[in-house]
Every structure is written in structure tokens, then in C-alpha cells.
Amino acid sequence: MEKKVYSIDGKELRTINLDDKVFNLPVNEDVIYYAITNELANKRVGTACTKTRAEVHGSNAKPYKQKGTGNARRGDKKSPLCVGGGTIFGPKPRDYSYAIPKKEKRLAMKTILSMRAQSDILTVVEDFTVESGKTKDLVKILNNFAKDTRTVILLKDDDAKIKLAGRNIPTLSFLSFNRLRAHDLYYARKIIMLESAAKNLSEFYAEEKEAK
Structure with missing residues (x-):
């Protein structure tokens, strides 16, 4: 042309x-x-990163007794159920690149x-x-x-x-x-x-x- x-x-x-x-x-x-x-x-x-309950800073002690309080049964303050606790299936650093x-x-x-x-x-x-x-x-x-x-x-x-x-x-x-x-x-x-x-x-x- x-x-x-x-x-x-x-x-x-x-x-x-x-x-x-x-x-x-x-x-x-x-x-x-x-x-x-x-x-x-x-x-x-690919640097997005969240902390799991194993990486969050906090006590391992059980916050209150298992029965009788009417609260959820959880083991420590690092539980994903708590504010400031770990994240379930959150992003981790990864490589997004690929070849065609x-x-x-x-x-x-x-x-x-x-x-x-x-x-x-x-x-x-x-x-x-x-x-x-x-x-x-x-x-x-x-x-x-x-x-x-x-x-x-x-x-x-x-x-x-x-x-x-x-x-x-x-x-x-x-x-x-x-x-x-x-x-x-x-x-x-x-x-x-x-x-x-x-x-x-x-x-x-x-x-x-x-x-x-």
C-alpha cells in the first residue's frame, strides 16, 4: 500500500x-x-500481601471460656473472626507474567x-x-x-x-x-x-x- x-x-x-x-x-x-x-x-x-492468623501479632491465649458466654467459640485474638485478626485466603506475592x-x-x-x-x-x-x-x-x-x-x-x-x-x-x-x-x-x-x-x-x- x-x-x-x-x-x-x-x-x-x-x-x-x-x-x-x-x-x-x-x-x-x-x-x-x-x-x-x-x-x-x-x-x-504482584506485591500485594496479607497476613494469615499465623503471621498476625497477638496473644495465643483463649480470650474467654468455651461455654456460657454466648460468644463465638474461638481460640485466640488472631482468629479471622476478630478485627485485626488474620485474613483467610488473602493475596500473597506472586508473579503474574507469562509468555505467549x-x-x-x-x-x-x-x-x-x-x-x-x-x-x-x-x-x-x-x-x-x-x-x-x-x-x-x-x-x-x-x-x-x-x-x-x-x-x-x-x-x-x-x-x-x-x-x-x-x-x-x-x-x-x-x-x-x-x-x-x-x-x-x-x-x-x-x-x-x-x-x-x-x-x-x-x-x-x-x-x-x-x-x-
Whole structure:
């Protein structure tokens, strides 16, 4: 498929051919759901912890006699029946992360890229960087494509200068072509893809590489 390439000033320069195997696939909602769920699960810290009656601090003495008081029959103040007692079947630290098949994850990325390329959300822009590393210089460029909206910039490599300029923009995130995140791509309201990143994505997600 063909997409227009824009300058950093928002002017049309030329067209670029995007690989149909990466940017023109039918939507597969199932793999998108699995990929996003997997990413969110892997981000969970899993540090929630409650104390059982064996871990709660308190006396082991029986608070009152077994019969004759009309109260519940319990052994000590650490019972789950008491305020401040232990918790029954409460959460304990655990690892929520899990892995999904690589082919499934790659298909999810290609499906999302295809969805965005077939709409106005994805825009191809000529390669640029922010040599000054200043936020205001990057904002001038972003205002030509997306203003005060959730934006993702797809980079050809790990560009430290542009990331330095964008770290103070809360609605902006950066992704390298070989380290995509399904959650960011799916929920972005605007995706700015550098021209060289488009070529790298086509090569990185080529079917021939999957077959190896």
C-alpha cells in the first residue's frame, strides 16, 4: 500500500510503498486482545500481601471460656473472626507474567500496524531528530501532526536526543521498530512513523524471518 511522506513542517513530500504483509493485513481482534492482556499482566508488580492468623501479632491465649458466654467459640485474638485478626485466603506475592507464542505476538503487532496504516492515525514523516534536546523544538514539530493527544513516535533506532526532548511530554511515547508495544500502538490517537522506521519494520516483520 502507498502512504504519503510528510516533512516536519507538515508538507507532503512524496509517497512510500509499505509492505502489504505488515501494513495491509485483515484485522485479527483475538491476537490483539491476547497481546495487550499479556503486556498488562507482565507489568503487574504482584506485591500485594496479607497476613494469615499465623503471621498476625497477638496473644495465643483463649480470650474467654468455651461455654456460657454466648460468644463465638474461638481460640485466640488472631482468629479471622476478630478485627485485626488474620485474613483467610488473602493475596500473597506472586508473579503474574507469562509468555505467549512469538508468532502470535508478531501477528498482533502487524495487525495493529495494518489498522493504523489503513486510517489517518498513522502518518509517515521524513527522518528527523532534535539536536538541541529541547522539548519546545519537538513540540513545534508535533503541533503539525498531533496536538495535545496521545501520540507514539516510531523510531528507526534508539535516538537519545529526541527521547530527551520528549520526556517532559506526558502524552508522548517512543517505540523502536524492533521493540513495539501493542498497548501503546492500539490506544494511540496519533502514530508518527519515521520513513526509515517504515522500511525497518517491513524487513523486521517479513514472513521470511518468521520461517527461520
